[in-house]
Amino acid sequence: MSENKVDAVVIGAGPVGLACALEIQRQGLTVAVVDKGALVNSIVGYPTQMEFFSTPELLEIGGYPFPMASYKPHREDALDYYQRVAATEKLNLRLYEKVIGLRGQVGDFVVETTKGEIAARTVVVATGFFDVPNKMGIPGEDLPHVNHYYKEPYAHANQDVVVVGAKNSSAKAALALTRAGARVTLVVRGPAVADTVKYWIRPDLINRIAEGRITAYFNTSIDAITHHTVAVTTPEGPRILAADYVYALTGYQPDYSLLIDALALPLDENDAAKPPIFDTTTHETARPGVYVAGTVCGGLATSRWFIENGRHHAQLIAAALALKTQPQIA
Numbered sequence: 001m002s003e004n005k006v007d008a009v010v011i012g013a014g015p016v017g018l019a020c021a022l023e024i025q026r027q028g029l030t031v032a033v034v035d036k037g038a039l040v041n042s043i044v045g046y047p048t049q050m051e052f053f054s055t056p057e058l059l060e061i062g063g064y065p066f067p068m069a070s071y072k073p074h075r076e077d078a079l080d081y082y083q084r085v086a087a088t089e090k091l092n093l094r095l096y097e098k099v100i101g102l103r104g105q106v107g108d109f110v111v112e113t114t115k116g117e118i119a120a121r122t123v124v125v126a127t128g129f130f131d132v133p134n135k136m137g138i139p140g141e142d143l144p145h146v147n148h149y150y151k152e153p154y155a156h157a158n159q160d161v162v163v164v165g166a167k168n169s170s171a172k173a174a175l176a177l178t179r180a181g182a183r184v185t186l187v188v189r190g191p192a193v194a195d196t197v198k199y200w201i202r203p204d205l206i207n208r209i210a211e212g213r214i215t216a217y218f219n220t221s222i223d224a225i226t227h228h229t230v231a232v233t234t235p236e237g238p239r240i241l242a243a244d245y246v247y248a249l250t251g252y253q254p255d256y257s258l259l260i261d262a263l264a265l266p267l268d269e270n271d272a273a274k275p276p277i278f279d280t281t282t283h284e285t286a287r288p289g290v291y292v293a294g295t296v297c298g299g300l301a302t303s304r305w306f307i308e309n310g311r312h313h314a315q316l317i318a319a320a321l322a323l324k325t326q327p328q329i330a
């Protein structure tokens, strides 16, 4: 047994990965948290000043209070909170280190990363869904002015911006861009602004469309993107839209190359969302000793598990690992 072997490697330093790490550590076990990017990398990538839908107590991990003067936390509040929790718990963080493979079996894993190898008895996969955008599969999608991640509106004043999609992210981006002086065209595959758009955002968007500040095309598909235009097919026929910039906010999906090729996790083919197979009482996958937590548990159904409910996976996994790392595999 390697002297440096840890009881668990947690892959992903998102809110749920951090929750898992601290709960596992509280069981007296050793943990390393590996992330390919920054601490809470997904939230770092969210829009500047983004307001969470959840109230702060629903984002708390490890029992640490998330005090807020206002009703809903912003991205920056959450970044600060999770950083403080990780520091207080003295978590062993290995950031900017991507996991690329996993050899061995329970009790004797080797986690392969871009910086080397880590010996571990068990592995927790909490890699979320924010790294792989759902592509539209159209010509021009890879042009430099087409972005699947929206950050802030200020670079787009007095510019023509096409926003694709009508769910929460696209609705919020379209509104912020309009208020920052961009000329926004919203292109929506479905017949209306999605019902799932939060109740305080949806009427705002619908009213901006009604008053003509945002042009919206529903039941419309995108055919191609060039440097200054977007070609669409509307119910009334083809149109060419002016576009200095395009935000294709068409959602994201878990990194299946990681789950299948690198980690060899069997998927549930009977579930259309293709989540990893796991035991719902322990979160252990069909590869013994490997656990899943957080959004990745839902596969393509990326709204099945979020911070509010996904953070509770941590206690289940920590309890299971406490049993798993008993003498039979030590």
Ligand SMILES: Cc1cc2nc3c(=O)[nH]c(=O)nc-3n(C[C@H](O)[C@H](O)[C@H](O)COP(=O)(O)OP(=O)(O)OC[C@H]3O[C@@H](n4cnc5c(N)ncnc54)[C@H](O)[C@@H]3O)c2cc1C
Binding pocket: 011, 012, 013, 014, 015, 016, 017, 018, 034, 035, 036, 037, 038, 039, 040, 041, 042, 043, 046, 047, 050, 051, 052, 053, 054, 097, 098, 099, 100, 126, 127, 128, 129, 130, 131, 169, 255, 258, 293, 294, 295, 296, 305, 306, 307, 308, 309, 310
């Ligand atoms: C705009 C927006 C607003 C949201 N608002 C809310 C809200 O109000 N309330 C709520 O509950 N949820 C909200 N969510 C959803 C929530 O943010 C996610 O469900 C949450 O981040 C999931 O946490 P996680 O720890 O499972 O995954 P993530 O936070 O995505 O963390 C996964 C981590 O894994 C890392 N990783 C991935 N692959 C590798 C690899 N190969 N090697 C090493 N590291 C890797 C990533 O870098 C990342 O840091 C929102 C999401 C978005 C996009």
